Amino acid sequence: MRTPLDPDMFDPVCPTGLSPIRIGDKWAGMVIRCLEGGPRRFSELRIPLRSVTARTLTKSLRTLERDGLITRAGQPVEYRLTELGRSLLGPMDAACEWARDHWDELLDARETSPH
Structure with missing residues (x-):
């Protein structure tokens, strides 16, 4: 029996959209993280990725x-x-560590950007 995925493994306060480093689409990196510990069924992936539609x-x-x-x-x-x-x-x-190290700078840049 494998350990269930933590429904809160992705912090909602830490939006993935803030990181300038992205693999594939918005959800790909999170899917890869979910599969890091071994194989998973679609229904298991839906637990921590509950904010993404099935489609x-x-x-x-x-x-x-x-x-x-x-x-x-x-x-x-x-x-x-x-x-x-x-x-x-x-x-x-490495990308996650970089983002943690530069989180405040990323937030400041987003807040002061005209776009």
Whole structure:
């Protein structure tokens, strides 16, 4: 039995849209994080990604699969990281650390930007 995903693993106060570093679409990095600990079913992914619609999550999963970052197999269907997808975890860790180190600067820039 695997450990369930934490429904609050993505802090709502920490919007992913603020980070200038993004892998794939808005949800791809979070999907990769959800799969870091092993394969997951669609319904399991929906728990921490509850703010994304089923249609959008499906589109993101299909794109990640097309790009070779995840695979979809089994009955019931489970999604898992490929070796290529797993190779993104280190760069994602570095990007997250950078964003944490520069969070205040990012917020200041967004607040003072005319766009």
